[in-house]
Amino acid sequence: MQNPEQFGDRVRLLRKKLHYTQKSLSEHVEIPKSTLAGYENNIRTPKFKTLEKLAEALNTSTDYLIGMSDDPQPSKPTKDLKKLLQSDNYHIDGKRLSNEDLEFAIKFLEKLVKSENTNTDNNDTEFSNEFNLKSKQ
Structure with a gap:
């Protein structure tokens, strides 16, 4: 740990901010209160x-706890692919994706989800034709 003094202070500060007692937090993380x-x-x-x-x-x-960051509330990465693909600087094997590539990927994934939810042969054919895909056989 980079700065051990900060670690204990940060744990105590957040514990109190969240209204945990030492007992309740220790039970939550399954460690003895003395630890x-x-x-x-x-x-x-x-x-x-x-x-x-x-x-x-x-x-x-x-x-944050070990002092590598001063931001106690870092943003969590999104798992929403549409939101993720709407941001920039994405690449595949070092080749940057253009905005058109990203828009295509979004449309492709939306159609794929819609096609999977309805799951008919007609939808499979429409999907394959729209994206120039080989038939699923």
């Missing part, structure tokens, strides 16, 4: 799995 107290007093350092559990329980990142 959590040791972390907060900078006497002990957690194993990686415990660090991950603490970060999750305290709604922060492991980077």
Whole structure:
């Protein structure tokens, strides 16, 4: 850990901000209360799995807890492919994707989901024709 003094302070600060007692947080991350107290007093350092559990329980990142980041509320990456593809600087094997490529990918995925949800032979043919795909046989 880069700055152990910060770790205990940050755990204590977030624990209190979220209205956890040492007992309730220690139960939540499945460690003894005395172990959590040791972390907060900078006497002990957690194993990686415990660090991950603490970060999750305290709604922060492991980077923040260990002092690698000063942002206690980092944004979480989106799992919405449409939103992801609408941002820029994406590439495949080092080749940057153009806006047209990204728009095509979005339309393709939307049609694929729609086709899978209705799942008829006619839809498969329309889908294959629209995107110049070989038949699924």
